Amino acid sequence: MAENVLEVRNLHTYFFADNGTVPAVDGVDFELQKGHTLGIVGESGSGKSVTSLSIIGLLMGTTGRVTDGEIILDGEDITKYSEKQRRKLRGSKISMIFQEPMTSLNPVMKIGKQIREKILQHEKISKKEADEEVIKLLKMTGLPRVERMVNEYPFQLSGGQRQRVMIALALACKPEILIADEPTTALDVTIQAQILDLMNTLKEETGTSILFITHDLGVVAETCDDVVVMYCGRIVEKGTVFDIFKNTAHPYTEGLFNSIPKIGVRAEELDVIPGNVPNPKYMPKGCKFSDRCKYCFDRCLEEEPGFADLGNGHFSRCWKNFPGYTEQEAE
Amino acid sequence: MNNEKEQIKFSRFNDFLRKFKKQKTAIAALVVIIILVLIAIFSYKIAPYGINEFDYSSVLQGPSAAHWFGTDDFGRDLFSRILCGTRISLAVGICAVTIGALSGTVLGLIAGYYNGPAESVIMRLCDVLFAFPGIVLAIAVIAVLGAGIQNVVIAVAVFSMPTFCRLVRSSVLATKESVYVQAERSLGAKDSRILFRHILPAAFPNIIVQYTMSIGSSIMTAASLSFLGMGAQAPTPEWGLILSAGRDYMLNAIHLTFFPGLAIFITVLSFNLLGDGLRDALDPKLSE
Amino acid sequence: MARYGLKKLLEMLLTLFIVVTLVFFLVRMIPGDPARMIAGEQATLEDVENVRETLGLNKPVGEQYVSYITGLFHGDLGTSMRTKRPVTEELAVRYPNTVKLALVAISWSVIVGILLGVWSARHRSKWQDYVGMTVAVSGISLPNFWIGFMLIALFAVKLHWFPATGADSFRHLILPGFTLGTTIMSILARFTRSSMIEQLKEDYIRTGRSKGIGESAITWRHAFRNSMISVVTVVGMQFGFLLGGSVVTEAVFAYNGIGQLLVTSVAFRDYPCIQSLILIFSLHFVVINFIVDILYAVLNPEIQLS
Numbered sequence: 044m045a046e047n048v049l050e051v052r053n054l055h056t057y058f059f060a061d062n063g064t065v066p067a068v069d070g071v072d073f074e075l076q077k078g079h080t081l082g083i084v085g086e087s088g089s090g091k092s093v094t095s096l097s098i099i100g101l102l103m104g105t106t107g108r109v110t111d112g113e114i115i116l117d118g119e120d121i122t123k124y125s126e127k128q129r130r131k132l133r134g135s136k137i138s139m140i141f142q143e144p145m146t147s148l149n150p151v152m153k154i155g156k157q158i159r160e161k162i163l164q165h166e167k168i169s170k171k172e173a174d175e176e177v178i179k180l181l182k183m184t185g186l187p188r189v190e191r192m193v194n195e196y197p198f199q200l201s202g203g204q205r206q207r208v209m210i211a212l213a214l215a216c217k218p219e220i221l222i223a224d225e226p227t228t229a230l231d232v233t234i235q236a237q238i239l240d241l242m243n244t245l246k247e248e249t250g251t252s253i254l255f256i257t258h259d260l261g262v263v264a265e266t267c268d269d270v271v272v273m274y275c276g277r278i279v280e281k282g283t284v285f286d287i288f289k290n291t292a293h294p295y296t297e298g299l300f301n302s303i304p305k306i307g308v309r310a311e312e313l314d315v316i317p318g319n320v321p322n323p324k325y326m327p328k329g330c331k332f333s334d335r336c337k338y339c340f341d342r343c344l345e346e347e348p349g350f351a352d353l354g355n356g357h358f359s360r361c362w363k364n365f366p367g368y369t370e371q372e373a374e
Numbered sequence: 375m376n377n378e379k380e381q382i383k384f385s386r387f388n389d390f391l392r393k394f395k396k397q398k399t400a401i402a403a404l405v406v407i408i409i410l411v412l413i414a415i416f417s418y419k420i421a422p423y424g425i426n427e428f429d430y431s432s433v434l435q436g437p438s439a440a441h442w443f444g445t446d447d448f449g450r451d452l453f454s455r456i457l458c459g460t461r462i463s464l465a466v467g468i469c470a471v472t473i474g475a476l477s478g479t480v481l482g483l484i485a486g487y488y489n490g491p492a493e494s495v496i497m498r499l500c501d502v503l504f505a506f507p508g509i510v511l512a513i514a515v516i517a518v519l520g521a522g523i524q525n526v527v528i529a530v531a532v533f534s535m536p537t538f539c540r541l542v543r544s545s546v547l548a549t550k551e552s553v554y555v556q557a558e559r560s561l562g563a564k565d566s567r568i569l570f571r572h573i574l575p576a577a578f579p580n581i582i583v584q585y586t587m588s589i590g591s592s593i594m595t596a597a598s599l600s601f602l603g604m605g606a607q608a609p610t611p612e613w614g615l616i617l618s619a620g621r622d623y624m625l626n627a628i629h630l631t632f633f634p635g636l637a638i639f640i641t642v643l644s645f646n647l648l649g650d651g652l653r654d655a656l657d658p659k660l661s662e
Numbered sequence: 663m664a665r666y667g668l669k670k671l672l673e674m675l676l677t678l679f680i681v682v683t684l685v686f687f688l689v690r691m692i693p694g695d696p697a698r699m700i701a702g703e704q705a706t707l708e709d710v711e712n713v714r715e716t717l718g719l720n721k722p723v724g725e726q727y728v729s730y731i732t733g734l735f736h737g738d739l740g741t742s743m744r745t746k747r748p749v750t751e752e753l754a755v756r757y758p759n760t761v762k763l764a765l766v767a768i769s770w771s772v773i774v775g776i777l778l779g780v781w782s783a784r785h786r787s788k789w790q791d792y793v794g795m796t797v798a799v800s801g802i803s804l805p806n807f808w809i810g811f812m813l814i815a816l817f818a819v820k821l822h823w824f825p826a827t828g829a830d831s832f833r834h835l836i837l838p839g840f841t842l843g844t845t846i847m848s849i850l851a852r853f854t855r856s857s858m859i860e861q862l863k864e865d866y867i868r869t870g871r872s873k874g875i876g877e878s879a880i881t882w883r884h885a886f887r888n889s890m891i892s893v894v895t896v897v898g899m900q901f902g903f904l905l906g907g908s909v910v911t912e913a914v915f916a917y918n919g920i921g922q923l924l925v926t927s928v929a930f931r932d933y934p935c936i937q938s939l940i941l942i943f944s945l946h947f948v949v950i951n952f953i954v955d956i957l958y959a960v961l962n963p964e965i966q967l968s
Contacts, residue, residue, distance in 0.1 A: 130874050130876065131874065149870065196967070513909065517940075518691045590803065614807075650799070
């Protein structure tokens with residue numbers, strides 16, 4: 044078995060608002076292997092972004108808090124760390140790329156300075172050396188006329204260019220883990236492909252492990268080694284990208300696949316998942332997906348299933364994946 | 375369709391009420407304002423002494439059981455005078471801002487909705503009015519019209535008008551380009567319908583907040599003008615004027631300056647806190 | 663940047679021209695017969711004619727306007743009707759006095775106001791925020807003249823720490839300077855706070871935090887630098903309140919400045935003086951706002967580089 048750079052154990056992140064507590068992440072386990080890309084897939088509200096913010100420790104300024112569980116990095120549980128220790132990890136061991144390249148850079152600070160600031164924070168080198176490092180990083184992302192760009196402001200760059208700058212920024216200080224939260228969603232399709240290629244190449248070159256947050260299964264197929272599917276703050280299915288695509292077990296994952304338009308199939312036959320993500324205040328009693336599931340039977344409404352082990356690290360949280368399930372029960 | 379619209383309006387109002395109820399300080403301020411209005415109405419009935427009831431046997435007395443706020447240099451009861459002054463300050467503040475808000479809103483609507491020369495002229499006028507700093511514009515109006523409480527109302531109205539004008543104009547410009555107004559227009563709706571059914575309601579929350587805040591600052595400006603001798607004239611029990619008259623007795627009768635100032639402070643503070651609360655309850659950006 | 667600057671310069675000149683014109687017509691806007699009104703109720707016909715003569719109200723408007731403008735360019739502000747001396751002479755001592763007072767007020771209030779606003783924003787909804795905002799809302803609700811009198815009562819009359827009146831030394835400037843600055847300090851604190859809170863919600867702040875830099879760098883290097891763009895505009899507007907506020911503050915402290923002169927001139931219906939003073943107040947305000955517009959561009963790379 045390969046070495047794990049990151050293990051998440053029983054993670055709970057709750058949001059405490061005036062009108063109630065929202066369990067955004069409710070008992071999540073997964074591991075990220077060295078040099079691998081792990082995809083976390085789910086709709087908005089599934090808890091995938093909150094999971095990533097919990098790992099990097101960017102919940103400040105929100106009402107959210109990790110209430111239980113462990114996040115193990117290099118054998119240490121970082122949820123026990125002080126804010127100061129967490130800050131040292133941020134940027135040096137764990138980096139992040141965000142969804143909105145247009146607003147994720149400081150509008151009044153030059154590009155070069157924004158990257159240099161991070162390098163100087165974590166490495167004891169001179170400003171001149173840091174500037175050289177900035178040029179090297181930007182060149183690595185395939186940006187043109189880098190020497191001029193370091194003195195430009197974000198508004199002078201296109202969206203794709205800004206996302207490349209964000210990647211350069213994230214890769215500064217050679218992090219072990221790179222969290223990419225829907226890094227291509229806000230970009231044009233052609234630019235999307237370029238950015239994904241770049242990320243794949245850089246992963247090979249630097250050996251960085253990537254946690255890839257997305258709602259797009261097409262992107263998962265192109266980039267990920269392993270996949271975790273999340274629904275309502277819980278993992279419903281996890282496995283290798285091969286198992287998830289070829290041996291799809293959970294009805295929710297199945298639904299996600301069926302809602303992707305396919306060439307040669309007419310649009311009206313598109314099989315969307317009925318209904319919406321349930322309101323956290325009115326969560327179904329049994330399986331969280333029961334109210335939208337076409338296979339739902341009595342037991343699903345009463346009792347939430349655990350993981351059914353399908354072998355080769357492939358798990359699914361569905362009653363129909365357990366050996367005792369028969370078609371009759373579904374009637 | 376219409377019913378649906380009513381429902382949206384209704385839920386928006388409910389949403390506002392729900393948020394406003396959480397603003398404890400603003401509610402307290404509203405209660406104080408209501409009390410002030412009641413005092414303004416009934417002040418002459420509830421005041422223990424007449425406002426110009428001289429009593430030369432008790433001149434410049436400090437606060438006591440008989441005279442809660444003490445007496446002035448003519449032996450008049452300061453508490454009664456300050457109670458009765460509430461009516462003047464509230465009336466001046468509310469009248470002036472209402473005039474300023476109405477004229478500013480109309481000009482702002484015209485400037486925002488019809489571009490072209492009308493807009494240039496109106497906005498240039500606002501720029502020029504803004505070029506006279508703060509109270510100096512009000513003093514200029516007094517210099518033309520002469521001292522007196524009516525002229526203070528006009529001066530303060532002129533002073534608050536450009537703020538409303540700019541506010542409404544920018545709100546109109548934002549709404550004018552919105553999809554639903556464009557849609558209405560493409561269906562051939564009249565200008566007046568678009569203005570009064572869509573654009574004005576959209577600007578309304580901002581106007582209300584500015585209106586409340588302006589009353590506070592206008593009461594302050596009016597009191598300042600009276601303090602400078604350009605507003606109410608003796609023996610009117612205007613707060614700024616009472617305070618100004620008390621300055622000669624600072625050494626031995628500080629209550630003559632202290633209490634009128636306190637009255638201004640409480641009144642202006644209440645309007646400012648109410649304005650803050652309304653803004654927080656009406657601002658969609660602040661909802662979390 | 664050059665085009666932006668030129669546009670703002672032209673706008674300023676146009677506003678100045680309209681202000682000068684309005685001030686010129688100030689006397690002529692007096693309802694009824696201006697000369698009659700200015701001379702007062704007990705004036706004889708001769709007195710009224712005298713006023714008409716002095717203010718040039720007997721000559722055609724156009725001719726008067728031209729000579730008024732040429733006068734301004736030659737530094738001639740007319741003659742005070744009260745003291746019969748040139749207005750410029752009246753201003754010789756008073757103008758620098760007011761400038762000194764304004765400088766004291768603006769320097770403490772801008773620094774304290776911004777610090778208080780940033781402090782409140784950083785500790786949003788905690789006790790620090792409530793303390794900061796209580797101070798600020800009190801500051802905009804307390805009458806300046808009242809603060810002044812209470813300061814006099816405490817620090818001049820009771821403790822004898824500072825003089826109550828006069829304009830001779832820096833010690834004389836402490837109490838009026840503090841009084842004059844309170845409103846601006848409060849307005850700035852409130853504005854800085856809300857602007858900072860808005861900036862701290864932006865995506866680039868999250869990026870900054872993901873880089874592992876400390877909260878004080880996040881606050882000052884990132885959020886504050888962005889807030890400054892709008893805070894600067896408000897500082898410019900506050901200069902207006904400062905100039906206007908000096909009228910009240912000078913009256914409280916019997917401070918020999920141009921604000922005090924304005925009040926006296928209004929009381930004596932000394933129109934040449936009133937006109938000059940209103941013109942001076944507005945000139946300063948318009949020029950300061952022009953400087954603020956330029957500063958706004960310098961702080962905002964998008965305008966600076968266009």
